[in-house]
Amino acid sequence: MTDATIDRAPPTQAEETETPVHAIVERRTSPWRAPIAFAFMGAALIATGMFQSPAVALTILNMSLVSALMAMGLNLQWGYAGLFNAGVMGFAALGGVSVVIVSHPPVMEAWSVGGRGLGLSLLIVLAIVATIVFLRSATRGRLRSFLIFATVVAGYFALRPVFGGAVGAIESVDPARTGFIGGLGLPVVFSWLAGGVVAAAVAWIIGKVALGLRTDYLAIATLGISEIVVFVLKNEDWLARGVKNVTGLPRPVPYEIELQQEAWFADLVERVYAGPLAAISDPAARESAKSQFITEFSGYFVDIAYAGLFTIVLLIILALCVRALNSPWGRMMRAIRDNEEAAAAMGKDVTRRHLQTFILGSAIIGIAGAMMTTLDGQFTPGTYNPLRFTFLIWVMVIVGGSGNNLGAVLGGFLIWFTWVQAEPAGSFIVAQITANMDPTTDLYQHLQDIAAPFRLFVMGFVLLVFLRFSPKGILPEKVRHS
Amino acid sequence: MFPETVDILNALVLMTNFVFVPALAYGSQLALGALGVTLVFGILRFANFSHGDLMAFGTTMVILGTWALQANGINAGPLPTALIAFVPAIIVTAIAAIVIDRTVFTFYRKRRSAPVVLVIASVGVMFMLSAIVRFIMGTDDRRFTDGERFLISARDFREMTGLDEGLAIQTTQALTVVVAIVTVTILFIFLRRSRTGKAMRAYSDNEDLALLSGINPDRVVLITWIIAATLATIAGALYGLDKGFRPFTYLQLLLPIFAAAIVGGIGQPIGAVVGGYIVAFSEVMLTYAYKRFLGHLLPENLAPDGLVQLLGTDYKFAVSFIILVVVLLIRPTGIFRGAVIK
Numbered sequence: 001m002t003d004a005t006i007d008r009a010p011p012t013q014a015e016e017t018e019t020p021v022h023a024i025v026e027r028r029t030s031p032w033r034a035p036i037a038f039a040f041m042g043a044a045l046i047a048t049g050m051f052q053s054p055a056v057a058l059t060i061l062n063m064s065l066v067s068a069l070m071a072m073g074l075n076l077q078w079g080y081a082g083l084f085n086a087g088v089m090g091f092a093a094l095g096g097v098s099v100v101i102v103s104h105p106p107v108m109e110a111w112s113v114g115g116r117g118l119g120l121s122l123l124i125v126l127a128i129v130a131t132i133v134f135l136r137s138a139t140r141g142r143l144r145s146f147l148i149f150a151t152v153v154a155g156y157f158a159l160r161p162v163f164g165g166a167v168g169a170i171e172s173v174d175p176a177r178t179g180f181i182g183g184l185g186l187p188v189v190f191s192w193l194a195g196g197v198v199a200a201a202v203a204w205i206i207g208k209v210a211l212g213l214r215t216d217y218l219a220i221a222t223l224g225i226s227e228i229v230v231f232v233l234k235n236e237d238w239l240a241r242g243v244k245n246v247t248g249l250p251r252p253v254p255y256e257i258e259l260q261q262e263a264w265f266a267d268l269v270e271r272v273y274a275g276p277l278a279a280i281s282d283p284a285a286r287e288s289a290k291s292q293f294i295t296e297f298s299g300y301f302v303d304i305a306y307a308g309l310f311t312i313v314l315l316i317i318l319a320l321c322v323r324a325l326n327s328p329w330g331r332m333m334r335a336i337r338d339n340e341e342a343a344a345a346m347g348k349d350v351t352r353r354h355l356q357t358f359i360l361g362s363a364i365i366g367i368a369g370a371m372m373t374t375l376d377g378q379f380t381p382g383t384y385n386p387l388r389f390t391f392l393i394w395v396m397v398i399v400g401g402s403g404n405n406l407g408a409v410l411g412g413f414l415i416w417f418t419w420v421q422a423e424p425a426g427s428f429i430v431a432q433i434t435a436n437m438d439p440t441t442d443l444y445q446h447l448q449d450i451a452a453p454f455r456l457f458v459m460g461f462v463l464l465v466f467l468r469f470s471p472k473g474i475l476p477e478k479v480r481h482s
Numbered sequence: 483m484f485p486e487t488v489d490i491l492n493a494l495v496l497m498t499n500f501v502f503v504p505a506l507a508y509g510s511q512l513a514l515g516a517l518g519v520t521l522v523f524g525i526l527r528f529a530n531f532s533h534g535d536l537m538a539f540g541t542t543m544v545i546l547g548t549w550a551l552q553a554n555g556i557n558a559g560p561l562p563t564a565l566i567a568f569v570p571a572i573i574v575t576a577i578a579a580i581v582i583d584r585t586v587f588t589f590y591r592k593r594r595s596a597p598v599v600l601v602i603a604s605v606g607v608m609f610m611l612s613a614i615v616r617f618i619m620g621t622d623d624r625r626f627t628d629g630e631r632f633l634i635s636a637r638d639f640r641e642m643t644g645l646d647e648g649l650a651i652q653t654t655q656a657l658t659v660v661v662a663i664v665t666v667t668i669l670f671i672f673l674r675r676s677r678t679g680k681a682m683r684a685y686s687d688n689e690d691l692a693l694l695s696g697i698n699p700d701r702v703v704l705i706t707w708i709i710a711a712t713l714a715t716i717a718g719a720l721y722g723l724d725k726g727f728r729p730f731t732y733l734q735l736l737l738p739i740f741a742a743a744i745v746g747g748i749g750q751p752i753g754a755v756v757g758g759y760i761v762a763f764s765e766v767m768l769t770y771a772y773k774r775f776l777g778h779l780l781p782e783n784l785a786p787d788g789l790v791q792l793l794g795t796d797y798k799f800a801v802s803f804i805i806l807v808v809v810l811l812i813r814p815t816g817i818f819r820g821a822v823i824k
Contacts, residue, residue, distance in 0.1 A: 195651045209810065216601055217814070221810060225807070231797060457614070
């Protein structure tokens, strides 16, 4: 942050009270703040379950867990290291496509018609990369630039017919149902790990290119690269069907239909719904009520099972992040963030540490992206947009408290809850305004449409208010003075 | 063996029709957008993520103005009515930009916060502006162009010249280029010649020196926002006239605009203009299918079978970022040695 003040005027006495986002917290915050905030969040979810429906509350809970994980990944980059990653969407989408690659059964026919071509294309790409690596070390100056350029152009024209042929063959295999290579057919939980690995690998490439740049450039570069990632996923139909979507992905939890057949599940339902069932005296009515409860509870059970799995992942990563932040490594990261020059003068390799944090944070976002696709049961590249997948995660980190892992988790819950509930709230406000209006007028019709963008308005407002009046967030970063 | 003159002419007309004219119009829109981004960066020293939605807001005002004029039976003859609506729309958008600056950005500027804080604040503004635009316009497609559709239609051109290929120039495309040239010329004369323009350039080059010379920073900031809002309204409305208005396209447009500003050298007005055209021409040329073009020039037995397209049309937006990444790697200051964003 200090670079910013270098190319501007030195602050005068009155201006030295500046509090950047990562200011050192002098004033102690109450140790009860986090428990109270989380209790409040839990109460809000329970109230949703009671007043709207348990299904809505469980859906919000699951997406909140995923969002919390994404926020933690971004917090690692922004809160620990001050890296402005505006490409959260791209890493989430990479996690999503990993689910398809790992868990979808392979489409053998596609492999048999296009496998050879794909393999050959891969070899050509590797040859191009190897040549460039060789040229970078063996030549220099203008000759090097020219040779690298020539290699890329020649490689492009060599690759184009081979790859195009393979893609054409693959995409014409039963295009209405498959038309892509499918995946490995492994259990879906592996794909969460794979999502992390794929995102980390891409983050390594991006980091190598863009991390030398400072904040604003990095933001623009990552924003652009994430758009490219989503464009590729939308258009490379051979890989994951593009905008035709891959549906019916396998689940890590049982299906509702299967549950409804199980005897132990019926017993469980009897125990959970003991009260309502006992109140019905007529045995026939009780049986029909029971079968209804079984259907209803099977849906909840699936959601709860997801929530359980997600919570386990969240707690493991949270524990790792907290340990990392409190270790000497975390202290070094904060030192680099607060004063790069001083840290570099102390012998810390700033660029390497930045790259490391960028990769780790992106891996967490990739894992969360894979979990989200698993929860949806389908991969839909058309639904990724930067407002929802990048900037909303930013609001979570800023509001929750950048630099504080629990803050990121809280931000994930609170902002996702607000994001979901803002739409019904908007509808409610519109309903109040239009209560006495003539429903045939154009204005009435128009007002019905504004409920949906209301959530964008709320998010912008929340972000601006927090940035101005509470820039350290709800749970500020804890700084211990020795 | 060599192509005949008429074939060469046909090939040239084809390229003009499908590459040169569309890219020139699109490039003018990008150039105007990139000028706004680059001015805000030069004077206020942050990358304004809300510029795309400021363009959408300005366009919304132009559309409302157009509707009001049409309702009163006023039109601009063969030109789109929107041209008259520019003036009130620019005033409203400029006021909006100043209100946003006073309520959001001034606070951080006075405290000399890090630029990245201003970037995050601009993300908040982006959210709110995009919501307001959707409140007013809904999310549907809106076409608001009227008047003559074509300056030259393909059929007239064919009849006039006797060539196989037609050349169509839409009124909005011609209008875009003319308005862009006029706007950029006025802006450059303003920046070069007027006292205020010189003050702005001085402030952009060296803030401290400018302050010591008695330049009023508040006035510079105010003028910057007025110019940025004007450019945003014109760029957004021209894009909307050309391609139809949809609120979400303006967020997508932000990306090529940033690319244009950085390619040209951020903080350099001339760079923004050149960058806009570079990005637009690369996008169109890399995604154009050259099959027919080569068909005219090559002898029949050599005519290509495929589309001869370097990149799928879907990758249009990706092109600007490939350019961006290449520039970041090779020459981060851009063509005209702009500031490196730190």
